[in-house]
Amino acid sequence: MADDLKGPTLSLGARQRQPPHEWLSFDQEPLTQVEATYIQQVKLENLLLFVPLIIVIAVIGILVNLPSLGLLGMVTTALLLAGLISYGRHKVAQSLAYGVFDHEFVMQQGVIWQQKIALPYSRLQHVSLSQGPLERRFGQHTLKCFSAGSGSAEITLPGLSSSVAESLRQHLLAKAALVRQASSAPSDIEAHDNLTDTTELASQPNAPSDPATSSDKHE
């Protein structure tokens, strides 16, 4: 466990030493809820999604001369389903929370399956912020954190206000870079190797158009 001994000397803001009974696992730490505006946004999304759909269903039912009982049944089912899905989406939006810790970024999501995901900064390769049309209207951002492998995001966190989102992205990237720099100090051959790699990549002026290197840059 030489890595652990290294820790405190690295001035990475190591946590205070605590006796075992006070240890909290990452899934027990308190987290920050996403913006209340985001829940408003999800409500509006639900409306925009289901109101036209139900109208269309009703109109089609009338056009094909469905018996009134059948029409009623169909619209009721559609309404019930829409209500259920809207409620589910609302609950999921309420369950979203995140936390920024010394060494990992933690996110919570899910109602039935309540998930807590922890992503260590040392495994963070790429952070992206995106904003859809409705999100722009509400001033919300979606943060995505990527690591290696499948190409899909490890963490997708919607519902961040502009100021939080940008500073969070900066913070995550800075943390990832800090881990990289601080750990390259020890006389680890591989570590040295990797540092030269990153600087080499950073100073490489060419080829944003080049798929091989541009995708490699994220590593």
Place this chain on the structure above:
Amino acid sequence: MSSRFTQWASLSPWSIISFSLHALKMMLSSGYALIPVIYTGWQQGFSSPWVILVIGAIILAITTFAIVQWSQYRFRVQDHKLGIKQGLLFKRTHEIPLNKIQNVRLEQPLYFRPLGLFSLVVETAGSKQDEAVLSAVNYRQAMQLKQRLFIHAPTQAVSEQTETAPVDGAATAPSASSIVVQKQLKDLLIFGLYQNNLFWLSIIFGSILGQLNWDKIGDNVFAQALWQWYQTTIATSLMSELLFALSVLLLLSLLLALISIASAVLKYHPYKLSLRNNTLHRTGGLLAKQHDVLALSRVQLIRFNQPILGRLFKRWTANFKQVKGTEIEQHAKRHMLIPSMTPAEITSVFFKLTGLKSRATELPSHYQGIDIGWFWRRAYWPPLVPLLAVALQGLNGFTQLMWLAATLVVIALYLRYRQWGYRLQGHDLWIHTGMLGHSWQLLSLTKVQHVCISQTSGQRRKHLATLHLGMASGEQTIPYLSITDARLIAETALSLTKYDHNNWI
């Protein structure tokens, strides 16, 4: 290092062959839509000169295309980067940093065999389709190129390897490397036999076919004669009928086993795995000689697999899994494996592979099973379907069949539950899964990319959780384990990755 390959160089003209075959393959794979058109045209009678003309035109087009591609193809190795220029109209330039090269494969397609030429395939992580192929290089060139490309591992052994091997000597490893494992023909025969997944398929399909097709082919004279023979000699008693069915099935599965054995031998035959500078080299293959290279530090997960037949022989197959989502993994899945390993062999091999992040050298003897809750949660669904069917239709042949299917599913679920478990050994985590066969997956917690603890409210009451470990090779899941164990594994992974910035992929 030498200044070879630093200038832009073109490939040997022989590579036109591989370029044209590649173009042909591309055309065929994207031209499926044309097949029916051609077929109907042919049915209604193409006049034969046209067919020849069209075929001639296609051949001419492909050859021209290949020649143009060859004439525009340039490559060099400079500034720790492999540069490739290609294309006439759509120019493409690749620059692959050498340290991002994951794997260098040496292939000898059949058409290069008489010429003694090879294709060098350079695979990188992250780029989906941008593996570079340098075709039609001779063995000496290939070896020198490989040295140049694989210098990111600190080496001195590489530089002394200037041997001029015999042209067919892809299988001869350089002297500086140590042999990890070699497989005799017998081992590969066993591998082909036990790895034979078609065995079960043949049993299922054999019985279905045996029932369905009798009436349809009944008109055939030969079939009628056969039926006659069957009626007079076999169908005299139930016993002989059963015996006949069994022997037919056995024959069919034996045939499939033979195919599997033959393909195993053709693919791997002079199997040799050697180790040099913490890089694994696998050579072998009767039809197309392959030379695979894999840096040990790139290994994400090792999967020891034992199909049901393998349990009889007590043999395991070890697979090395790398970063997912690229072509590398697909190639590696097929190629980077150690077939037919006895438990003793596993120990001796993994004792030598010190470059791996995982330390374990033998399979664990036991595992901590998951909670029975996993089974109960799933077990009551399958009987629900036939129960509903019986309520609607009453008990008849069809619903009885449904009951049988539901029972089989429940048994399968139970077997899966029994086999699912885990074992934490220091920084290594073993995950055991399986149904009839079984497998051990060994992962080093230092390679974990994210951890996720998931709980339903029912699980929370029982202090259980589902643990997901995100690896570059894919997500690993342990369901229904105790929350304390889940936290222990998750926190171990987090504390290991905390300051470990080393490239883990």
